[in-house]
Amino acid sequence: MKKLKKIIASTLIFTSIFSTTVLAKEASEDLNLIGTSAISVDLETNDIIYAKNIDNQMFPASVTKLMTALLLAENKQKNDLLTYPKEALNEAPFSYGLNVHPVTPGDTFTAANAMDILLLYSGNDIAYMIAKNIGGTVDNFVKMMNDKAKELKMTNTHFVTPNGLDDNINDHLTTSYDLSILLKAVMDNEWTSSILGKKESEVKSTNGPTAKVENRNKILGENGNIGGKTGYTEKAGRCLAAVYERDGRKIATVVLNSEYNLPEDSKVFEDVAKLADYSYNAEKKSLLAKDTELESKTLKYNVFPLLGPERTIRVPVTVKEDVLAYETSLEPEVKYELNDVSAWKLNKNKPIGKVTVKIKDTINQYDLYPTISKMDLVKQNIIVYIVVLAIITALIVIILKFINKRKDRKRRSVRFYR
Missing domain, CATH: 1.20.5 (Single alpha-helices involved in coiled-coils or other helix-helix interfaces)
Structure with a gap:
């Protein structure tokens, strides 16, 4: 019986791989995005709607600050004070202390103001300040970032800086898939999600004047865009991770290494808008059709229960609902698991196994039903x-x-x- 199971299992795996390749195609041919890596994900179901090089490691630039913001929200209260370290003055533009208003080392910011400057203005010095205040040292904070990435199962991510600056750094890397996971975590946090949706904010250090910072996400509020984080370095290209909501449905979009076409700076936003429109219009296709034979199991039985002679019967199995999936460049993995069951207990309305459909890390299971019952044994x-x-x-x-x-x-x- 064990040998028979192994043979069936091998056949099932081969069959599933062969039968699902028709769904896979190069998604990059659909939209012609400039960004070399892109993804869209339904935040409720975790279904990947669009995929283009989603596991390629890339430089994320300031999209990194989503992780810094998440750790700030998890480790500080809004009224907690963060001290501005002198080393923060050495961080490159855009920096609050260099480009908005001078800050004296030792001055303090509330965590609420720090969060606004981090996510709206994308202040590199504020990211450094947050790291130093939470981690004690920036290195300790970066370890916290990588630990959180592991916790979130961002398996292809390695952070080196809290702000995404990558001069003389070659291993500050992540993927569009991993960033979609991070974006979901950020949107699940009430504090960080509310800040991503703000167009502007008045901020100040404890001893400094009030200043206004504006959200760098140019398409915030357009066509359902409810928040996002931009990024750019020469290595990373233009990047944007954004969330849309239309008709109560939230979709995360990430585009990496798009074009930074100055002075308009429009290409990455066009990429993301195009990706969002595609994602809301995309429809799932049939992967496994209901009431069709998907696989079969051969059972031995006695013509008279408990008595001979012994015979075998082939039992086809099916699902009672259509199993649907989006067409992407990802290849679904379909595996069947059929239980040992007495042929004399077969019932078309009682499942005898499961079919597992895995696309990336999203796993769904469906019951498998026999297409024959014990009455078919009688007829045979x-x-x-x-x-x-x-x-x-x-x-x-x-x-x-x-x-x-x-x-x-x-x-x-x-x-x-x-």
Whole structure:
């Protein structure tokens, strides 16, 4: 039986891979995005709607600050004070202390103001300040970033800086897929998600004047864009991770290494807008059709329960609902697991196994039902049952006749002796 299971399992895996390749195609041919890596994900179902080089490691630039913001939200209260370190003055533009208003080392910011400057203005010095205040040292904070990435299962991510600056750094890397996971975590956090949706904010250090910072996400509020984080370095190209909401449905979009076309700076926003429109219009295609034979299991059974002769029957299985998936460059993995079951207990309305559909890290399972029942066993062996029934009937008739003859003889004997 174990050998039979192994053979069936191997066949099922081969069949599933062969049958699902028709869904896979190069998504990059659909939209012609400038960005060399892109993804869109339904935040409720985790379905990947669009995929282009989603596991290629890339430089994320200031999209990195989403992780810094998440750790700030998890480790500080809004009214907590963060001290501005002198080393923050050495961080490159855009920096609050260099480009908005000078800051004296030792001055403080509330965590709320720091969050606004981090996510709206994308201040590199503020990211450094947050790292130093939470981690004690920037290196400790970066370890916290990487630990959080592991916790979120961002398996292809390695952070080196809290702000995404990558001069003389070659291993500050992530993927568009991993960033979609991070973006979901940020949107699940009430504080960080609310800041991504702000167009502007008035901020200040404790001893400094009030300044206004504006969100660098140019398409915030357009066509359902409810938040996003931009980024740019020469290594990273133009990047944007953004979330859309239309008709109550939220979709995360990430585009990496798009074009930075100054002075308009429009290409990455066009990429993301195009990706969002595509994602909301995309429809799932049939991966496994309901009520069609998907696989089969061969069962042994006795023609008469608990008695011989022994026979085998092929039991096709199916699902009672269409299994749907989006067409992307990702290849679905479909695996079947069929239980050991008595052929005499087959019921078309009782499952005898599961089919598992895995696309990237999203796994869904569906019940598998037999397409035959125990009555089909009866039909398959009807001639045997008729013959056996005829034999039993004949035997009963013979026995009854024998009994009746004995009774007649006994009656005749009684009359004779009278």
